[in-house]
Amino acid sequence: MTVTPTSSNSNTPASSSNNNDAMNQLSGNFSTFLTLLTAQLKNQDPTSPMDSNTFTQQLVMYSQVEQQIDTNTNLQTLIGQGVSNAALMTNSYLGKNVSVTNGMASLTQGSAGWTYNLASTAVQATMTVTNAAGKTVYTGNAETTAGNHSFTWDGKDNYGNQLSDGAYTLKVSAVDSAGNAVTTAIASAGTVTQIDLTGTTPQLIIGNMEVGLSDIAAVAN
Secondary structure, X not given: OOOOOOOHHHOOOOOHHHHHHHHHHHHHHHHXXXXXXXXXXXXXXXXXXXXXXXXXXXXXXXXXXXXXXHHHHHHXXXXXXXXXXXXXXXXXXXXXXXXXOOOEEEEOOOXXXXXXXXXXXXXXXXXEEEOOOOOEEEEEEOOOOOEEEEEEEOOEOOOOOEOOOEEEEEEEEEEOOXXXXXXXXXXXXXXXXXXXXXXXXXXXXXXXXXEOHHHEEEEEO
16 A cells, blocks of 8 residues: 655545535625625615614624634634644654554565563463454464563465455453453554545554554654
């Protein structure tokens, strides 16, 4: 998978067109209201002028519409600034080695690696690897002793078929002698080579996978 980074100026949230339509409609209503109010003032009966209470209520409505337009404009500005700041911050990850904690790893040229931790000793532990579609492609026995362990996968399923490069996820299930689940944690490492800014949130490209900033536990040079 090759993803070409784009500048933050091309980042357009999926809902921006809907926001623009709503903004145009609100502006149109504002202009129509102002035209009608002006016409009403010009053509009122001099012997029976507009009631002052009614006039005041219409002015309040005028003010509320104007405030709605200003609020929406300011909100869109803040959203744009937030996206730009996120893009600038994400660019600092380029070329850095990072630790990914969502269980994913990139299978590249027939090799993917993880580190997993067992909080306590287990009597049984199983590893499961799933592909991007969530389908199980490999299962095997995991280490049962407490602490950190490494697992390097050759990209082959349980039938010996070589699978294509891509993003795969490791899960480790373990139980202790009392039948209680043992707490496990999984991490992988890789170098950030590109940044994908085409979505609503920046994504880091590591090998053949994309991960969000919330999945990064550590950054090293």
